[in-house]
Amino acid sequence: MKRTIVDATQLELEDKVVNIKRVTKVVKGGRNFRFTALVVVGDKNGHIGAGLGKATEIPEAIRKGKEDAIKKMISLPIDENGSVPHDFIGKFGSATVLLKRSPAGTGVIAGGPARNVLELAGFKNIRTKSLGSNNKQNVVLATIEGLRQLKTPEEVAALRGISVDQLG
Template sequence: MAPLALSSRMMNTTTRAAARLPAPRGTARLSFSSSRSLMMGPPVMPVVPLAPVVASRRGVAAMARQGGRGGRGRNDDFEEQVVQVQRVTKVCKGGNTLSFRATVVVGNRKGSVGVGVAKAKEVVVAVEKAIRRAKKDLIRVPITRNGSVPHETKGRFKAGKVVLCPSTPGGFGVVAGGSPRVVLELAGYRNVSCKQVGCSNVLTNAKACIEGLKSLKTFEGVAKERGISVEELIGN
């Protein structure tokens, strides 16, 4: 350490002596502070590491409710409910590709309901795509005065089968489970029973419930198909 300190001291003495000498005409005098700054180089600013930004699940859910990454809210009366988010894998030449499949039910509780399914590499993107597809496949369903189905019906989709039954005049609420319960509640039914037969798959039962709701008929619809009035239909 001693030779290094001596050399730096001698360098400072030489620089000061050179600074005292008269400078030639047309040249600028080099001060001691400027020469020392040139020797030492520009000042180095300390680097402060930034804290990583971690998105919580609550923030992702709020982003999905607001309408995506842009934060644009929905002004319609439809409600969305995610019934299933499943990891799926696609076998490719370079390896397996992981993605997510979201199943969403959309309804306004006033007779309109739809089911949408979509895949994406991110959960939020898959949910947004499923909501858009569900709104494209909305159906209108009849609802009685006590909030039930007009008559008993059955719905079938692939291996799934559901049986929809109307309620008593007093009503007993929505007696259903799984994805059919979500479909019936978002459609606007308050008193109805649904029985799932043959399959426990979430998507299959939701589609089967939609098919059962499509087969519902009213007196007005049947009378219009036959070309007669409702009074004539009831009288027959």
């Protein structure tokens, strides 16, 4: 089941720049410098998006990245503990992120790029482990891909054609 794309006009969004890269292109007259900004946007209430912006100036790249992230926002299920409904592995490229459910009081245990995504999504108690690639962009996208595929107990029960009480 695919998460719905969110209309971000009513949400109070916070953004965080995860990574800024300087990209150089060598041309006949010298070097051209451009900047690439990876931006994560969320409302800390179950909505998250990540985007990439490219421009000749850093502020312009960040603005474009934020716009791209808002276009790609998704909604997420968060349980009563502020954690994920079930354990899951998100994959993107060679990056793999393990998302584990945690009891209240655990906090957000995650590495840098995954932590940015989870805090802006609104998770309070979650454990993660980044496996494979350390590429920040792929880790962010793997985390979002894992979150996108999470299902609530109600969704699982509906897919199986049983009641939530019978799940076990």
